Amino acid sequence: MSVIEVNSLTKDYGSGRGVFDVTFQVEKGEVFGFLGPNGAGKSTTIRHLMGFSKPQSGQTKIFGKDTFDKYFEILGNVGYIPGEIALPAGLTGWEFIRMMQHLQKCRNDEQLNYLLKIFELDPSGETKRMSLGVKRKLAVVTAFMSDPDVLILDEPTSGLDPVMQEVFIEFIRKEKERGKTILLSSHIFSEVDATCDRIAIIKDGKIVSDFIADDLKHASQKNYEIGFTDRENYDRFMKDSRNSAIVKIIGNDAKNKTVMIATDDKYINQVIAGLSEYSIGNFSHLKETLEDYFMSYYKEDKNFGGALQ
Numbered sequence: 001m002s003v004i005e006v007n008s009l010t011k012d013y014g015s016g017r018g019v020f021d022v023t024f025q026v027e028k029g030e031v032f033g034f035l036g037p038n039g040a041g042k043s044t045t046i047r048h049l050m051g052f053s054k055p056q057s058g059q060t061k062i063f064g065k066d067t068f069d070k071y072f073e074i075l076g077n078v079g080y081i082p083g084e085i086a087l088p089a090g091l092t093g094w095e096f097i098r099m100m101q102h103l104q105k106c107r108n109d110e111q112l113n114y115l116l117k118i119f120e121l122d123p124s125g126e127t128k129r130m131s132l133g134v135k136r137k138l139a140v141v142t143a144f145m146s147d148p149d150v151l152i153l154d155e156p157t158s159g160l161d162p163v164m165q166e167v168f169i170e171f172i173r174k175e176k177e178r179g180k181t182i183l184l185s186s187h188i189f190s191e192v193d194a195t196c197d198r199i200a201i202i203k204d205g206k207i208v209s210d211f212i213a214d215d216l217k218h219a220s221q222k223n224y225e226i227g228f229t230d231r232e233n234y235d236r237f238m239k240d241s242r243n244s245a246i247v248k249i250i251g252n253d254a255k256n257k258t259v260m261i262a263t264d265d266k267y268i269n270q271v272i273a274g275l276s277e278y279s280i281g282n283f284s285h286l287k288e289t290l291e292d293y294f295m296s297y298y299k300e301d302k303n304f305g306g307a308l309q
């Protein structure tokens with residue numbers, strides 16, 4: 001049984017907004033990255049997973065329990081950082097921490113002091129006067145202070161400075177080593193790259209890609225750039241490759257006489273043999289990073305998703 005399950009979750013807000021048939025699972029000890037452009041449906045999915053909204057259809061489960069029906073049974077073992085921090089007015093940071101400990105039915109001062117130290121948080125001030133970053137730190141500390149087994153984090157580092165983002169990444173790595181199950185939504189590629197085992201990309205309310213992070217690094221389909229010495233060779237290659245079964249043209253620049261191609265490793269000998277028919281000035285491997293792959297989903301007119309498509 002997976003620790004986190006989202007099964008065919010649908011919530012239609014009308015006009016194409018919402019989430020549609022979203023399905024994914026997160027296994028015990030896994031860090032799952034949930035990526036997608038603004039308005040893609042990350043927070044909507046996460047709010048359902050936290051049991052705050054009832055799905056129109058489909059189901060969300062944690063530890064095999066329906067999160068909407070069994071909200072109070074799972075709450076104690078799930079840490080949550082909301083995408084937008086709204087702290088109750090008229091409280092100091094300490095009062096907020098005590099209130100949350102009461103709700104979580106757990107007071108673990110050792111863990112709390114450890115978190116206050118590593119995130120350099122002084123919770124003595126009033127919450128309404130706290131800067132965005134300090135509010136975020138308070139949300140991070142309260143999410144982790146009961147040492148829950150499952151963490152649902154909606155853009156947890158937004159508002160944190162780069163040093164604190166690093167501290168956070170290091171902390172997540174240690175939590176993973178301790179066997180925690182973590183769902184992390186993010187726009188920050190380096191953070192996802194450094195922490196996540198598996199990644200799903202959501203766009204317009206639908207999961208468009210779900211893959212193992214290492215697979216992207218070891219994908220057998222690769223991109224290359226070929227620079228031709230003159231226009232005649234460039235034009236001939238473009239024409240010859242148009243319907244090729246082994247090479248896909250993914251970009252071209254007539255002015256610079258360069259063509260970007262994608263091919264699978266198993267065809268590379270054929271591709272290189274074929275290129276000997278042309279006069280070539282340079283040939284290079286274009287490294288596909290997670291960032292490139294993700295960016296291809298940000299662009300509206302996406303027609304090539306890269307190595308894993």
Ligand SMILES: Nc1ncnc2c1ncn2[C@@H]1O[C@H](COP(=O)(O)OP(=O)(O)OP(=O)(O)O)[C@@H](O)[C@H]1O
Binds near residue numbers: 038
């Ligand atoms: N309660 C609601 N009523 C109507 N529409 C909503 C509601 N909540 C979210 N939406 C719409 O659903 C879509 C998904 O929003 P959501 O907040 O889940 O996106 P997101 O992926 O978290 O984006 P961001 O990266 O900006 O945080 C958006 O078009 C949003 O306007």
Ligand SMILES: [Mg+2]
Binds near residue numbers: 042044083154
């Ligand atoms: Mg959001």
